[in-house]
Amino acid sequence: MHILVPGPIARLVPLQKNGWFVFSYVKTEDQNKIAGGLSGLVKGIMMFLFSQKGFNLAVGMRLPCGKDQHFFVKFPLLCALQDEKAIKAFNNTKRSAGWKCCHDCKNIMNTKPSKLENDDYLHHYALAVPSQFDRHTTETFYEMVDVLAEVHGKIPTGKFELLEKAYGVSHRPDGILLEKTLRRHYSIIDHTYWDPMHMLLSSGGVAQYEINAFVLAILGVELPGPDGTCVPVTLEALDAFGQQVVFSDKRRLPKTFFSKEDCFNQG
Numbered sequence: 001m002h003i004l005v006p007g008p009i010a011r012l013v014p015l016q017k018n019g020w021f022v023f024s025y026v027k028t029e030d031q032n033k034i035a036g037g038l039s040g041l042v043k044g045i046m047m048f049l050f051s052q053k054g055f056n057l058a059v060g061m062r063l064p065c066g067k068d069q070h071f072f073v074k075f076p077l078l079c080a081l082q083d084e085k086a087i088k089a090f091n092n093t094k095r096s097a098g099w100k101c102c103h104d105c106k107n108i109m110n111t112k113p114s115k116l117e118n119d120d121y122l123h124h125y126a127l128a129v130p131s132q133f134d135r136h137t138t139e140t141f142y143e144m145v146d147v148l149a150e151v152h153g154k155i156p157t158g159k160f161e162l163l164e165k166a167y168g169v170s171h172r173p174d175g176i177l178l179e180k181t182l183r184r185h186y187s188i189i190d191h192t193y194w195d196p197m198h199m200l201l202s203s204g205g206v207a208q209y210e211i212n213a214f215v216l217a218i219l220g221v222e223l224p225g226p227d228g229t230c231v232p233v234t235l236e237a238l239d240a241f242g243q244q245v246v247f248s249d250k251r252r253l254p255k256t257f258f259s260k261e262d263c264f265n266q267g
Ligand SMILES: [Zn+2]
Pocket: 102, 103, 104, 105, 108, 133
């Protein structure tokens, strides 16, 4: 799990405008000993670095630079690079455990698609298209956080847990979300940088769905073969094509990469 926070400069070089700033390296087992876990840990570090009373990276400081010279350095937080697990642990979002799995959207749901069939506003995450996304703003997201804090202990536990699921946010008094002095410096909505390696390419990423949909779309389409006659695209033909592709480390796709995949076969 990692959190990288980029600020205007990473090294103290006067002419450098932007860079990455590693907040801290802490063992996961040690994070868990801190009240609020990762969220509480980063909250604590941020409250020190963005203090209300004195030292504040967003306000900046004057530093010496050679004889009788100074330069001014400021580190306002521009974005936070996190993988999915870190986003959840840092921001106390529910992700796949909630009915809303995406913190960016108000209306993209994690439930059975059949439950949403007749709904014009709510959409299933696997079926929604970007024009249907109703996006949160920083204000609407933290409104949910504040409602949870407000009603906690005043409504039955079962109802409260349903509300957390519906919002896709957990109520954690020790977490960063309820630290209002930090909201001007960090917001999950404004500062989340979707790490492309995790979000697009790795096992939970969307690239595999795109490739899957593309393969399903071209299956059966007739293309000119080597002798000029038209032949339909088959999984076997894709495998034959795949065998011609050699990766830089000399590996190839498995011989039946496409034809053994159930999702392609079921259509
Ligand atoms: Zn979304």
